[in-house]
Amino acid sequence: MTDFRDQLKSFLREKGEDRDWLAARMGVSKKTVDNWFSKKPIPEKKQKLLRELMEKEQQPKQVEISMDFTPEQLEMIRQAAALRGETPGEWCERAIKALTAVSVALNDYHRLGGKGG
Incomplete structure (x- = not known):
């Protein structure tokens, strides 16, 4: 099975986002996110929140657009x-x-x- 860090890296790549974006979404510093990508363990509570974020961000967003045409x-x-x-x-x-x-x-x-x- 793929390591959670690899899943997180893939998620960021697919979203076109960086570690600063992830830090802001998680309410932590970029240094904390950098630590998550090193060999330090990601706390279970943070892993749970990260998984929830990944799931939420991968759901399609419904948007209504109104345009005027001739x-x-x-x-x-x-x-x-x-x-x-x-x-x-x-x-x-x-x-x-x-x-x-x-x-x-x-x-x-x-x-x-x-x-x-």
Whole structure:
């Protein structure tokens, strides 16, 4: 079984967060979090809270978004949705998720030293 520290490291990587973020969420200093990633044992109570945080953060968040469209834009969305067998709301949700993925990929590219064009 994977060591809890490895699970915690993977969680932070997947979230795109760092030890400062984790310290703030847990109400401890960054030095305490650094100690958790060294070979010092993580107290059981803190492990329980960390597991709860990891579980909570991995649950999808429901967000309601309201946007205004011109009649022409709305008609284009309706047509595009119909072509895919989706409702306009489903089409918009998929489009927003795709745009978010592109944005994350671009942020990663720039963070890793890529050059924009």
